[in-house]
Amino acid sequence: MANAITEELSSLDVVHPDKFKGRVFDREKIHHIQANFYKGAPPQWLNFYLAEKNGMPFVKRDGYEKIKSLIETYQTRRTVTMVNLLHQPGSGGSTLAMQVLWDLQKDFWCTKLATNVVLDPNVIAKDVINLVTKQNNTKNRRKPALLLLDNADMLKDNLSKTLKKALFDELNEIDNSLPIIILNCVRKAEFTERDLNNTVFLNAKLNMEREMWEKEEFDQHHRSVMKQYENEHEKFHGFNIIYGDIDSAEYTANVCNVIVPPKIKRRPRKDQLFAILALVNKYAPGSDFLLDQCEKFLQKSPSIHRQPSFEEQMGQFSDLLIAYTNFETNTDYVCVAHPMIANKCVQLFRDHGLSMGEVTYLFLQNFCAKIASPSLMQTTKTMLTMREDRNGDKDQFSTLIQHISKGEGKIMCTRLMKEASTIFGDRPTFPQALARFYYLMVDKSLPIIEKDYINAEIWAREAIRRHPNNSFIMDTLAQVHKHHLLHYMRRKYCPSKALRLAFLAIKAFQEEEMAAEKEEGNEEVKDGTVNISPTFNFLGKLGYLQVALQGFVSDQNVNNDWCDVSTHKNIHEGLGFQLSRKIRKIMRNFEAEVNTRFEFFEKYLTYTKPDLKRDDPTFIREYADKCCEKYVGTPPRVLKMKFEDKEIEMLETDVTTLTDLQGFLLRQKTDHSPELYHLHLLQANKGQDLSNVVMKMRQAYNTMYEKFFRSRYLVPLYMKSTKGWQTLSELLLQPSKLEKGACNDPNETEGRTGPDHRDIEECLMRIQGRIERPIVLAFLEDTVIEVEPHNKEQVLRNGAISFYLGFNIKGPVAFNIKYEHSG
Incomplete structure (x- = not known):
């Protein structure tokens, strides 16, 4: 039955108890498949099935229990939630993530993205919803969905974020509440944030940071591996490096001693191929090559005679490579056994004088030029253009380009990017x-x-x-x-x-x-x-x-001339007179143009931010402020400037008091603007139609700002309190604190506390309302108004609720939603 449900889901690879039912593998085949995994081949569902069948289940790694606990907690939330697993290359993060799914397949619909599919978030979301809702037509117990995204953001930018939104939209379309958990497995070279409740970190320094219980399990598993693969286990580099009872750096150096000073001219094809494989696996971890492409590269010319095996042709390098089969697509691939091995080999090649630029060029010419496949395009993009994000700041260039530029110069870098531009001619x-x-x-x-x-x-x-x-x-x-x-x-x-x-x-x-x-x-x-x-x-x-x-x-002098022309002084004299009419027309409008952009950024940076946890760089406001001061005049000081208050911990909004806010809104308002309706609300007269004001506020926002603010986080401007309307600064409160104590689980009691400070909690006014999915309603002054949930994960089911009421530029927002007990 499970196979019948999942066969139509083109974008998903679903694992279930019947997945390998009827499949027969002889002993030699099983031995070969598992040996390849221990060497370092990427994990597949078949590996977990065979491990259990052989009585050698994989070690449950450090982080396993936390991930499993988070998933089991989120399955009660009947909405879309996400668990993040950040893992360094070679730390076994993908194996850990798949291990969790394998062990939970009886209680969840466990699935990951299928190989070689178009990564369309809307298609994937529909398939996930269909996977869960089709249970209505079966006798199976209804189960939540657990979706693994394995380094998906490297394949398509922001896929995890856009997919989560698409799943929310699909749930709203069917007007149903279903638990959907995304396990977002992300490969990162460096970790910066370690205090996230929904995130697990897996470090590559395994032998230095291993828990005692995990080491004991690895010791036991290692003994079983040595016994079952007594003639091969020394070549299980993937397992041995993760095992941790050895010095991984020393181990890597020993296995890479086959790298000797290469021939600069007339290098053997196997040497060229291994250099390419090592380079790509270092700068684009997780990449692999089609086996038949590698074999064609090794063959100088077609031959009617039997060719040696790939391993035989690769000679001394064969122990550092794995040729494996992807059983989902029945395709053979080749990769380096472990990222640490790839890193060490590239280092040795560079130390011996081999040009990494020339190796990259060789890769482009021999693997991309003839068959520019999407996977090779993505690998090339990662190597040549993907810039590392370090604490919110991106590197200027990709790591490979930086290394080649420093060692081989600018000319080699431009040569490579020109070649890639020619090969991928439409990109x-x-x-x-x-x-x-x-x-x-x-x-x-x-x-x-x-x-x-x-x-x-x-x-x-x-x-x-x-x-x-x-x-x-x-x-x-x-x-x-x-x-x-x-x-x-x-x-x-x-x-x-x-x-x-x-x-x-x-x-x-x-x-x-x-x-x-x-x-x-x-x-x-x-x-x-x-x-x-x-x-x-x-x-x-x-x-x-x-x-x-x-x-x-x-x-x-040049700047003085520029100043005169840009502020349309002496426009008919000297330099200004020499300019074309078109330029002079632009210059005459300069003051208005600068002011228009200043006003844009003033609203953009006040009403929004990239997301709840991040602020925009302060230099944006500095440029806008200084430019306004030079061309237009002293900018209004209604709001505190973040870059002027570096020593003060700023709140989620720049607005300090309600008076400041009203002054700002008054300056920004126009006929039928959202600011106008906010002023109506803040200066409310009894008897006004609040629902009509809120409706017009939202309509005005959609007309004026939706296009500009889009997916950005809308900053809360003011709250309903026992003293009336107050800004968050006046309440000394942040949105993150407002959400504490929210009752996300319908079965959870109300014994939890609200905001951190009791006096702040007493100032906030709790509003009664109701959820009629996907709509959240507030009962305010004998009027029912529609509000947006600040946290969509709290909208679980229909029913009576209470919450704190706040407003952003779009309209009313419900914070800290709690379900009210009936009776």
Whole structure:
């Protein structure tokens, strides 16, 4: 029955007790499959099945119990929740995640994404919902869904986030509450946050940080492996490195001693192939190669004679590689046994003078040029363009490009990115990265080499040609002109040329702004030809202000001329008179243009932030504020500036008091703007139709701001308290504290506490309401109004509730939802 339910779910690979029913494997086949896993092949459901069948189940790793406990807790929540597993390359994170699913398959519909499918969040969400709802037509006990995303964000940007939203939307469509838990397994080189309640961390330094109980289990399992595979276990590098009773660094060095100084010319094909495999597995962990591609690379020419096996052809390198079968697709692959081995081999190759740039070029020419498959494109993108995120700041370039640039120079980097741009001729990513490399690698302390900026412009325009009217792609061209201008104005050059560069940058940023205005959010797109983006691109507006502010960075003559023209002084004299009418027209409108962008950022940074836990970089507000001061006048000081109060722990909103808020709203209001209706509410007259005010507030928000704010977190501006309306700053409270004590489990008692401070809790007014999924209603002053839940995971079922009532720019928000007991 389980097979009948899951056979139509094209995007999912479902594991269930009957998955391998009827499959017969002979002893030799079982031995080979499990030996490959211990060598380092990626885990598959079959590995867990055979391990149990052989009486050698895998060790339940450190972190296993926490993940399992979180999942079992979330299964009562009848909504979409997420558990994160962050694991360093080679630490066994994927195996741990699949082990949890394997052990929970009787109580959950356990599934992961199928191999080689189009990663469309909407399709995946529909399949997950169908998987759960089809239980209505079976006699099986209703079970929640448990979905594993194994490093999915590396395959498609922000897949975990967009999929979670798609699942919420699907649940609302069927008007039902079903527990769906996402186990988001993410490979990360570095960990920064370690205090997240729903996150488990798995470190690669296994032998140094192993719990005693885990080590004992590994010791016992190791003895069983040695007994069953007595002639092979020394080559089980994947297992031995994770085992932890050895020094993994010393072990890796020993097994990699087959790397000897390579021949620079006429290197054997096996040496070339192994260098490629090691390089790719280091800089794009988790990548693998098709076995038949590797075999074709080894064969210089077709032969009618029997070819040696792949292992025989690879010679001394064969022990460091695994050729394995993916039983989901029945396809054979090759990979390096462990990321630590790949890292060590690449280090040795570099120490012996082998050019990593040449190895990368060899990979592009021999594995990508003839068959530019989606998986190879993604691997190449990871190697050449994927920038590491370190504490919220991204590296300028990918790790590989940084290493090659430092060791082999700029020319090799540009050669590689040009080659990738040619091979993947329809992709804008590679020419965009190449343009960035050209303008960012210029030494600003030296005189300008115009060729660098010309090349940057050429490749930026090529990226735009491949993906027209995409504002994020267009931003690269604008950045080229901006950096050219900044470089030029470091020295005393011709003022007219500086103004020409400034005009080019401003024009490019304006075109980027227009493209951003036309882009739609994912949820709004019906026409496949429309550019989509989950977030609004404000970089054009910011870049415009950065170029405008450049006229004031020094007292050089060129800047004085720029100042005169940009503020339309002496426009008919000297330099200004030489400018074309088009440029002078733009300059005359400069003050208004700057003010418009300042007002945008003032609202954008006050009403929203990237998400609940992160703030926007302070330099955005600094540019907007300083530019307004230079061109328009002293900006209003209604709000505290975050960058001026670095020593003060700021709350979730910049608004300090209700008076400040009302002053800000008054300045921003227009006819039929959401600010206007907020003022009506804050200055409420008894007898006004609150439901009508709230409805118009929401409609005005959708008209004015929805396109710009999209998926950003809307900051709560004020709350309903026993003293009336108050800002969060006045209450000394943050949204995260408001949610503490929320009763997420319908069966949970109300014995939990609310916010941290009793006096704050007493100031808040608890509002009565009701959930009629997916709608949340509030009963306020003899009026029923619709409110948004601050935490959708608290909307579990229909019923009477109570909550704290707050407002963001869109309208009313329900915090700390608790179900009321009937009777």
